[in-house]
Amino acid sequence: WxxxxxxxxxxxxxxxxxxxxxxxxxxxxxxxxxxxxxVLVTDLxxxxxxxxxxxxxxxxxxxxxxxxxxxxxxxxSSDSPFRYVxxxxxxxxxxxxxxxxxxxxLETFILKRNKFESLSKVSFMTSRMKSLRYLDxxxxxxxxxxxxxxxxWTDSLSELDLSSNQLTESVFECLPVRISKLDLQxxxxxxxxxxxxxxxxxxxxxxxxxxxxxxxxCRAFAGLEILNVERNLILTPSADFLESCPSVKxxxxxxxxxKCSCELxxxxxxxxxxGGKLSGWPEA
Numbered sequence: 001w002x003x004x005x006x007x008x009x010x011x012x013x014x015x016x017x018x019x020x021x022x023x024x025x026x027x028x029x030x031x032x033x034x035x036x037x038x039v040l041v042t043d044l045x046x047x048x049x050x051x052x053x054x055x056x057x058x059x060x061x062x063x064x065x066x067x068x069x070x071x072x073x074x075x076x077s078s079d080s081p082f083r084y085v086x087x088x089x090x091x092x093x094x095x096x097x098x099x100x101x102x103x104x105x106l107e108t109f110i111l112k113r114n115k116f117e118s119l120s121k122v123s124f125m126t127s128r129m130k131s132l133r134y135l136d137x138x139x140x141x142x143x144x145x146x147x148x149x150x151x152x153w154t155d156s157l158s159e160l161d162l163s164s165n166q167l168t169e170s171v172f173e174c175l176p177v178r179i180s181k182l183d184l185q186x187x188x189x190x191x192x193x194x195x196x197x198x199x200x201x202x203x204x205x206x207x208x209x210x211x212x213x214x215x216x217x218c219r220a221f222a223g224l225e226i227l228n229v230e231r232n233l234i235l236t237p238s239a240d241f242l243e244s245c246p247s248v249k250x251x252x253x254x255x256x257x258x259k260c261s262c263e264l265x266x267x268x269x270x271x272x273x274x275g276g277k278l279s280g281w282p283e284a
Contacts, residue, residue, distance in 0.1 A: 021050040032061050039070075056073055137165075144171045159182075211233055232256055242271060
């Protein structure tokens with residue numbers, strides 16, 4: 001560890017022997033990033049914290065532990081220099097970093113393909129991450145029931161990936177208000193409810209592969225510029241969309257079961273007159 005190496009990556013590591021506790025000296029080191037991919041632990045009869053504490057307290061900017069059946073990570077014991085953390089494809093749950101206030105420099109946090117279930121607990125996990133800008137919690141087990149409306153996201157969050165979960169339209173009651181890019185594709189969203197809190201900074205919204213029967217209006221996100229509603233259940237898009245979404249520059253709506261009707265023709269006529277926002281029509 002005390003060498004000139006700055007970037008170190010280990011792939012396909014199998015732990016065979018016992019893990020023993022050791023005091024680790026991180027002073028005067030050159031390391032900036034460590035990546036562990038596909039770690040297999042064969043002997044679980046040791047104190048888990050002996051491992052967690054070594055990683056949690058590293059004085060590096062970027063840490064990756066991916067595809068390694070990781071079940072938990074402790075909060076760093078002091079303010080952490082982590083700016084990038086990737087824990088993709090593990091077995092982490094809603095217990096991760098609850099009440100942890102040491103990740104104040106973390107900007108990018110990747111948690112895709114884990115076992116998170118509660119969207120509100122994910123929001124509370126971020127609430128003390130003062131620098132967090134990008135969070136990926138895609139391909140988890142996230143739900144958001146009506147009883148879970150109380151959410152508390154960090155104010156700094158600008159990009160959020162919630163794709164490939166089990167979220168319904170109630171997710172719109174639990175979103176960071178300053179978000180600019182939101183990915184909700186491949187969920188179970190049937191509509192965008194009226195009366196939700198305004199997301200004034202939202203520029204890009206992905207609702208592909210859901211259960212939408214119509215185009216959502218933009219009353220809650222007046223600044224929206226890019227909307228993706230591909231692979232939904234839209235038969236006839238409402239012409240009201242074009243009136244309520246004046247800032248939209250690109251509408252991706254391919255692979256919907258469009259039904260040729262007077263309403264669809266009216267929509268296309270209005271869409272062409274408003275500058276041609278519909279991408280890929282009619283091929284898609």
